[in-house]
Amino acid sequence: MTGISWLMADHAESATESPIAIRDHKVLASLSRYMILGVAAAVSLLLTMTSLDYLSIMYGSKVPKTLSVATWAVPVLVLLLATMLTAGRRFLRKWWRDISSTPAATGPFTFATFALLTYGIAGPVAAGWMMARSGSAWEGPDQSTAIAVSLAVGLMLPGLLIVSVVIATPEIVPPLEQQPGQPSGRLTPDPTLPHVGVVKRRTRRVLQPLDHETLLQRSIEIFPQGYLTNISIIQGVALSVLTVETVNHLKQVGIESAPQTVPLSLFSLAGLIIVSYEYLWFSTVMRWSPTFRDTAIPVILGVAEIVPPLLLGRTVAWWIAAAFFALLGSVAFLNTVSRLRPEMFPQHSEPYLLIRRLLSHLSIICTCMSTFATIIAILLAQNVRHSAAISSVGACIIALPGAAMIIGYSETVLNNVYSAYSIDRRPPVFSRMRGVILGDADNFPSTEGPSSGQKDLSSPPGTADASEEDPQAPRMD
Known part of the structure; x- marks a missing residue:
């Protein structure tokens, strides 16, 4: 979803021949942010349910209540932080960088990409290594170390990666200057404000007013x-x-x-x-x-x-x-x-x-x-x-x-x-x-022109035949 949002951001920035209106920029920006937030919520809940299943296997039916609460606290904190980064992005932009800057830096996106790739490769390898160590301390009477490592690697670390993915959401910056012929709903710089990048909306425009x-x-x-x-x-x-x-x-x-x-x-x-x-x-x-x-x-x-x-x-x-x-x-x-x-x-x-x-x-x-x-x-x-x-x-x-x-x-x-x-x-x-069934010749359009000896016998007297040449018409040799 993050990759799709970056493609949409690139399309919005490169649409020079037919500039995208401010409402379209807002739709693209909101769509990309909330798609990523939805994926983050789904993955967080899946990780939580997997962790709870893991704890039920390790402890049986007597999972410590404190550990269950801590397990649920991780996705709650991740989703709260992701929601704040998504819904409050408009206000956080003022602190992070100038709104008039060109597309956002690719550093967070690069970090999230390589972090997810590394986790996707190293995770199964580490899990296989742990399962192969039969008879070791992982199966001893005190399994607190194994549980702590598993929750840290299987729940907390993915939560941090989810937050990094949310941070890596690209900016889809609306055009700052109103081009000739553009609607009045675009953003224009406000010279009266002290900050260079702060903009204001000239007018509010309804997408399509309802009339007859x-x-x-x-x-x-x-x-x-x-x-x-x-x-x-x-x-x-x-x-x-x-x-x-x-x-x-x-x-x-x-x-x-x-x-x-x-x-x-x-x-x-x-x-x-x-x-x-x-x-x-x-x-x-x-x-x-x-x-x-x-x-x-x-x-x-x-x-x-x-x-x-x-x-x-x-x-x-x-x-x-x-x-x-x-x-x-x-x-x-x-x-x-x-x-x-x-x-x-x-x-x-x-x-x-x-x-x-x-x-x-x-x-x-x-x-x-x-x-x-x-x-x-x-x-x-x-x-x-x-x-x-x-x-x-x-x-x-x-x-x-x-x-x-x-x-x-x-x-x-x-x-x-x-x-x-x-x-x-x-x-x-x-x-x-x-x-063929009805014997209707009209259903067989001729692929050749009419022969010189044929004439439309149904034409009324005094009507020029369509196949006859008009003497007043110009000739083309």
Whole structure:
């Protein structure tokens, strides 16, 4: 982290063509300092827990209270000192060096680097040497020397190295002179102050004041990010749960359960893909101001798709969970329909009607799938002996075809929507295949120019053919 902060400091100092504003300097400086402080806190706590484990091995369950308190005191002192050096760096700079100086001296960074390198090499060597001395004084009745040396080398010395790393944090000095065209929020020297390097801020500037356009732009930008971030997190958890539960179930029950387990897992995987796919094109085609519903519905829907894989061994419960998941999918589609407005598609009424009809039909399909899943759950509860066959047939005949219908129908409508805006979203190979199937010559763009004997017969009379040469146009030989 210290090395990264030095790279950022070098970038800030060398950005001469596009000077970095004062707020960017402050962000870089705070980011580097608090990253190092976070790493220092984590490492200090790890060292403390390791030391306490070591003491529990050496003393058993009777670790002296004084020694435990002293062990905890080391990281507390280290973190207090590191926090003071991090948070109070602005005030300490006045005592250490002139703020107008160029990048900070590399002495502390060099010392911290070589100290950590030496400790990283000498530490394991010393530990191996101590472990190799079997039968020596290290294993005698009085182990106080070994404990003292171990705590000094394994806890106190790393604490000092952590403090040296915090001290080695580079300075990211903001520009002192205001260049032409720079914003008024830069730092400028104050000639009235007695100290040369002390500076003052000319004005305070808000990063981006909130107005109508700013709020509108933020809503547009945050909508897809928030949606896709929530979906990505939930889908990652759902995929991991699905994989782990399917593999564990096959291991426990045996491979003979694959005809029943695999279709159910495939349906869960199809539901996971459909949720990701639908929300992806939602956020691409439509935008609106996010509300609580836009956060709650994806989260609840994601939880509903995590539950079925956890119930793989219980078919009735699995189908009830699947029915609930499909019903929530219908609610999610209706929520999108309620947010749809014709104003989202100015001068293109057909895409609005296509998408509205698509979402309504998808909601109906999900409702039908939820009904079928409920019926299958009832049949399974009444026919326990044939539960495996009923579950497998239901997944293969109802669930998986329904998922395929949702994807195929959505793709067809979205292709038409994009075509209304003169955008072809199909890969070229699919366009060629479609041309072969439909016999459409338009899907085969000619790589050669039109022949001299061909003429556009569809051109109305009196219209010049595109292949004919304009006699008024200049000739280029």
